[in-house]
Amino acid sequence: MSDVVTLTLRAPLTERIDADGLKPDRLASLSRAEMSAIELWHGRSRVPLGDLFDIDGERSSRVRIVGDVRLLDGIGAGMTAGEMIIDGDAGTHVGAEMSGGCIEVLGSAGDDAGLGMAGGSIVIDGQAGDRVAAGLPGAARGMTGGEVIVTGSVGAEAGARMRRGLLFIGGDTGEQVGRDLIAGTIIVRGRSGPEPAIRSKRGTLVAIGGIDVPPTYRYACTYEPPYVRLALVHVRRKYHMDFTRELSSGRYRRFCGDASTIGKGEILEWTST
């Protein structure tokens, strides 16, 4: 048993590979030979993991992937426990449908990171593509639990149809962040893109870096929401995020909406005054 299993990419990937099933809880009980024999989908054919990566260590729930794996999709998808560290950029569907454990991407991630996740945490130390923490195509609900932290900016429809959980975005967002929010919380430190939180039912969108509040939201008051303070302190302490206490102790303009739904959602716009 090793402290960590390290997968080092042998040669740059030239085509997309589906890494669905490459997750720490699966590797935790496997020997080096057994891991090497795991087959990943490569188009319509399969390729053994050992042909793509040098494998160091065995039988560990901590997995580290070294190399440029931007074309490796679905890393950590469906994982229930363990720790996955991606030492660089990652492909699409990182941590999709995961329910436990933690994934740390020391770079950027493609589209659909944390798609439909139910628990655990994903930290992306860079940018993320479209639909981070959103729902699977056709699914009624997006993320239903857990936490996703993106230090940089994200694409469109971040947190769409989210039911529960926390999505923290350190940069800007694309259009329709929090579209069809059912509940849950999205905190955007940068600027929220066009049409934010439209058709939200009960969710919370905390907008720190500017937002154009849709006309279907109504202003309530400017106050200090204790919940936002608690959430920001939690993010700073747990994920060692570096932002000033001014945010957590700040005042927020509360808008209630979306009036096109049951209207129990809210946009909390940070105000420096």
Add this chain to the structure above:
Amino acid sequence: MELRGVTIENTFAEAFPMRAARIIITARDLYWARFAAVELTGFATSVIGCKCEAAIEHELPPEETPDERPGMSVLLFAMDTESLGKRLIERIGQTVLTCPTTSCFDGLPDADRRVAVGSALRVFGDGFQGSKVIGGERYWRIPVMDGEFLVQESFGAVKGIGGGNFIILGTDLDATLAAAAAAASAIGGSRGVILPFPGGVARSGSKIGSLRYKGVPASTNDAFCPTLQPLTESVLPPDVSSVLELVLDGLDEASIRRAMRAGIEAACRPGIRTITAGNFGGKLGPHHFHLHEIMSGPPTPEGRP
């Protein structure tokens, strides 16, 4: 055993199991957090008449609270988990929810047994309340007139100990009062221990039941009342004119031992004749705090119950 001329009697304090909760109250500043904590712990001296025992444990700096605001830590004890839950709902609902700017958190997150608090208080929101999950814990946001009251859904309920004690026998009220106050001050702020009586001191030591009245659960401890020395089987030395007791509730035996040692050391002052302790011959509870053992052994290591 003697300490600075004060006799430490070879006896023990007898304590009994209780259920305990730790409540963290935060507010915009310590002014309001303290008000809420004082109200929360009011009328909570003895489980006999108040249904619970509670007191402020210590102040909390912002870096030690969940929301980085100044806070107060309170310990509350009841006889069983069900009663503990009821007392928490009553008291947090009437004293913390009502106090401006406060939020209320569980201070025993590792406890296996939980009692519902926020999920009961939420109905005050009349349907306008909402909940959020942060770090795996659910919190309720209840709209109030200064904004929102944030309260954790459930609080930990752990095994605690009630009824640790020591009794100070002095030659006069001034000396005994000063010794008791010094003892309470030495114990004050200790982690895992509270002194539920006024100023940490009780003058109304009690015995179980009554010599005269049926149905009275507790009555004055006549053996320790100086005014009754000629009339009852007094245990007081002839020159003792004043007696005060410190009662301690704690999260574990180690916390109570540490606090008793600090308190007894502080109480050994001029004008004090004897330090003793209250027990019922071992019939009341399984926790026995022997004074000689506490005072002669090595100091109990500082823990974090």
